[in-house]
Amino acid sequence: MQMPAAPTETKVSIEGLQKFFRTGHTKVIALDNVNLAIPDGQFVCIVGPSGCGKTTLLRILAGLETPSDGRITVVQGDKNKPVNSMIFQEQSVFPWMTVKDNIAYGLSMRGLDSKGKDEKVDYYVKKVGLSKFAKAYPHQLSGGMKQRVSVARAFANDPEILLMDEPFAALDEQNKILLQEELLRIWEETRKTVIFITHSIDEAIVLGDRVIVMTAHPGTIKADVKVEFARPRGVYELRAQPEFGKLAYEIWGLLRDEVLKAKREEGAE
Amino acid sequence: MSTPLTGKADGMESQLEIAVTAPGAKGFHIRGDVAERLLSVFSPLLLLLLWEFLVRTGLLDARFFPAPTGIVSTFWALVSSGELFNHLSASIVRLAVGFVMGATPGLMLGLIMGLSPMIRAAISPMIAATYPIPKIAILPLIMLIFGLGEMSKYVVIAIGVFFLVLINTIAGVVNIEKIYLDVGKNFGASRKNMYFTIAFPGALPLIFAGVRLAWGVALLLIVAAEFVGAKTGIGYLIWQSWQTFSVEAMYVGLVIISILGYVSSLILDELERILIPWKSLHLSA
Numbered sequence: 075m076q077m078p079a080a081p082t083e084t085k086v087s088i089e090g091l092q093k094f095f096r097t098g099h100t101k102v103i104a105l106d107n108v109n110l111a112i113p114d115g116q117f118v119c120i121v122g123p124s125g126c127g128k129t130t131l132l133r134i135l136a137g138l139e140t141p142s143d144g145r146i147t148v149v150q151g152d153k154n155k156p157v158n159s160m161i162f163q164e165q166s167v168f169p170w171m172t173v174k175d176n177i178a179y180g181l182s183m184r185g186l187d188s189k190g191k192d193e194k195v196d197y198y199v200k201k202v203g204l205s206k207f208a209k210a211y212p213h214q215l216s217g218g219m220k221q222r223v224s225v226a227r228a229f230a231n232d233p234e235i236l237l238m239d240e241p242f243a244a245l246d247e248q249n250k251i252l253l254q255e256e257l258l259r260i261w262e263e264t265r266k267t268v269i270f271i272t273h274s275i276d277e278a279i280v281l282g283d284r285v286i287v288m289t290a291h292p293g294t295i296k297a298d299v300k301v302e303f304a305r306p307r308g309v310y311e312l313r314a315q316p317e318f319g320k321l322a323y324e325i326w327g328l329l330r331d332e333v334l335k336a337k338r339e340e341g342a343e
Numbered sequence: 344m345s346t347p348l349t350g351k352a353d354g355m356e357s358q359l360e361i362a363v364t365a366p367g368a369k370g371f372h373i374r375g376d377v378a379e380r381l382l383s384v385f386s387p388l389l390l391l392l393l394w395e396f397l398v399r400t401g402l403l404d405a406r407f408f409p410a411p412t413g414i415v416s417t418f419w420a421l422v423s424s425g426e427l428f429n430h431l432s433a434s435i436v437r438l439a440v441g442f443v444m445g446a447t448p449g450l451m452l453g454l455i456m457g458l459s460p461m462i463r464a465a466i467s468p469m470i471a472a473t474y475p476i477p478k479i480a481i482l483p484l485i486m487l488i489f490g491l492g493e494m495s496k497y498v499v500i501a502i503g504v505f506f507l508v509l510i511n512t513i514a515g516v517v518n519i520e521k522i523y524l525d526v527g528k529n530f531g532a533s534r535k536n537m538y539f540t541i542a543f544p545g546a547l548p549l550i551f552a553g554v555r556l557a558w559g560v561a562l563l564l565i566v567a568a569e570f571v572g573a574k575t576g577i578g579y580l581i582w583q584s585w586q587t588f589s590v591e592a593m594y595v596g597l598v599i600i601s602i603l604g605y606v607s608s609l610i611l612d613e614l615e616r617i618l619i620p621w622k623s624l625h626l627s628a
C-alpha cells in the first residue's frame with residue numbers, strides 16, 4: 075500500500091521488546107527482540123503458531139504485563155478517550171453482571187452519566203444480536219454469546235486502540251462473518267488503530283492493512299506482509315478475488331515452517 | 344430423549360428435568376412428592392405421640408423427658424406472661440448487634456487482605472494464631488473486660504463472627520479468576536471500583552457461605568454467654584430452668600432455639616437468592 079501523502083503519526087512503537095517469565099528455576103522467553111511501528115489508524119493483524127507470544131505482546135500493550143527489556147511508546151491523542159481496550163482470548167465476561175452492565179463496564183468506570191451510556195450500550199447490545207438477553211446473566215448464555223458480550227464491551231468503550239485477541243475464534247461461522255463486517259464498518263467510520271490476533275489467515279487478510287507473521291517460540295517478527303485490497307471491503311467479495319488466494323498462500327508459506335517448528339518443540343518437551 | 348435416561352442416575356435436580364421433558368413421568372413424580380411431604384410431616388408427629396404415650400405409661404422418666412403436652416402448656420404460659428417474648432427479643436438483639444459488629448470489620452478486612460498480597464502476608468499469621476482459640480474459652484476474659492452487661496455478649500458474638508466472615512471473604516477474593524482483575528485494570532477501574540465491582544461481587548458466594556457458618560456459631564455463643572452472665576435471653580431461660588428444675592421450660596427454650604435456627608436459615612436462603620442472582624438457576628427459565 076502506498077503511504078498517504080500526509081505523514082501519519084506513529085501510534086504504537088515497539089523497540090527491542092523482550093519478555094521472559096520465570097517459573098521456579100526455569101526462565102521462559104516469550105518474546106525476543108520484537109520491533110514494530112504502527113501508524114495511527116492502521117489495522118494490524120498478527121498470526122503465529124500457538125505459544126509464540128501473541129497474547130503476551132497484547133497484554134504488554136494493554137499495560138497488564140511489563141516488558142523485561144526494550145521500549146514501548148503509545149501516543150495518546152484524545153484525552154477524553156481510553157487509550158486501549160482489550161478483548162481477551164479467554165472467557166472474561168463478569169458472571170455477576172447482566173449482559174448490559176457488562177457492556178457498559180468501561181463507560182461506568184469512566185463515570186459517564188446514564189443517559190449517554192444507555193444509548194451507546196443499547197446500540198452495541200443490538201449490534202451483537204443480544205437485545206433479548208440484555209438483562210440476562212452470563213451463565214444463561216452460550217460460549218459464543220459471551221464472546222460477543224466481550225466484543226461489545228470493548229467497542230462501547232470507544233478506545234483509541236482496540237486490542238483483540240482471537241475475538242471471533244469461539245464464534246459460529248455466521249456470527250463470525252457478521253461481526254467481521256461490523257468490525258470493518260466501525261473501523262471505516264472511526265479509523266481506530268486495531269491490533270488483531272488470529273489463527274485464521276483468511277480473517278487476517280480480510281480485515282487487515284498488514285499481516286505480521288511471528289516465529290515459533292520465542293516469538294519474534296518473521297515477516298510483515300502488506301494487504302493492499304481497496305476499502306471498504308466485503309468479507310465474501312474479497313475472498314472471491316484471485317489475489318486473495320495468492321496472498322493467503324504466501325502467508326501460509328511463511329507460517330508453515332513456524333507451525334511445524336512449534337510442533338516439533340512441543341513433541342521434544 | 345437421552346437426557347431423562349442419563350438424568351435418572353444424577354438424582355434430584357435431573358429428576359425435575361424428567362418431570363418437564365417427559366409428560367408420562369410427571370404424574371408419578373408429583374405423587375411421589377406428595378407422599379414424601381406427608382411422610383416428613385407425619386413421622387415427627389408419630390414420634391411425639393409415641394413420646395407422650397411412653398411418658399403416660401411410665402416407661403419414660405418424666406423428670407428428664409416431660410410429656411409433649413406438658414411442654415406445650417408451659418410454652419403457652421410463658422407466651423401469655425410475655426416472659427418468652429422478653430427472652431427471645433433480648434437474644435435476637437444481642438445476636439443482631441454482635442453479628443453486625445463482627446461481620447462488618449470481617450468483610451472489610453477480608454476484601455482488603457484478599458486484594459493485597461502484602462497486607463495478607465502481614466496479617467495472616469496473626470489470624471492463623473488466634474482463630475483456633477475456642478471463643479467460649481475467652482468468654483470469662485471478655486466478661487472481665489466488658490463486665491456483665493450487654494457489651495460482653497455483643498463482643499463474644501462479634502469475635503466468633505469476625506473470624507468466619509474474614510476467612511471466607513479472603514478465600515472468596517483470592518479465588519476470583521485473575522482475568523476479571525485484568526479486565527478491571529484494562530477498563531480503568533479505580534481502586535474503589537476494584538472492590539465494589541469485582542472483589543465484593545466475585546467473592547460474594549463464599550462470603551455468604553461464611554455468613555451462614557458465622558450465624559450458626561453466633562447461636563452457639565449467645566446461648567453460652569447467656570448461661571453465665573445474663574438475666575434475660577433464651578440461654579438464661581434454659582439455664583434457670585435447670586437451676587429451678589423446671590424441665591418443661593427448659594424444653595421450651597430448646598425448641599425456641601431450634602426454631603430460631605431454622606427460620607434464620609430460611610431467611611438466609613431467600614437472601615442468597617436475592618443477592619446472588621447469577622448463581623441461581625431459578626431465574627434462567
Ligand SMILES: Nc1ncnc2c1ncn2[C@@H]1O[C@H](COP(=O)(O)OP(=O)(O)OP(=O)(O)O)[C@@H](O)[C@H]1O
Nearest residue numbers: 095097102104123124125126127128129130131291
Ligand atoms: N504468566 C506466565 N507465566 C509463565 N509463562 C507464561 C505466562 N504467560 C505466558 N507464558 C508463556 O509464554 C509463551 C507465550 O504465551 P502466549 O500466551 O503469549 O502465547 P500465544 O501466542 O498467545 O498462544 P495461543 O495462540 O495458543 O493463544 C508460552 O510459552 C507460555 O507458556
Ligand SMILES: [Mg+2]
Nearest residue numbers: 128129130163
Ligand atoms: Mg494467545
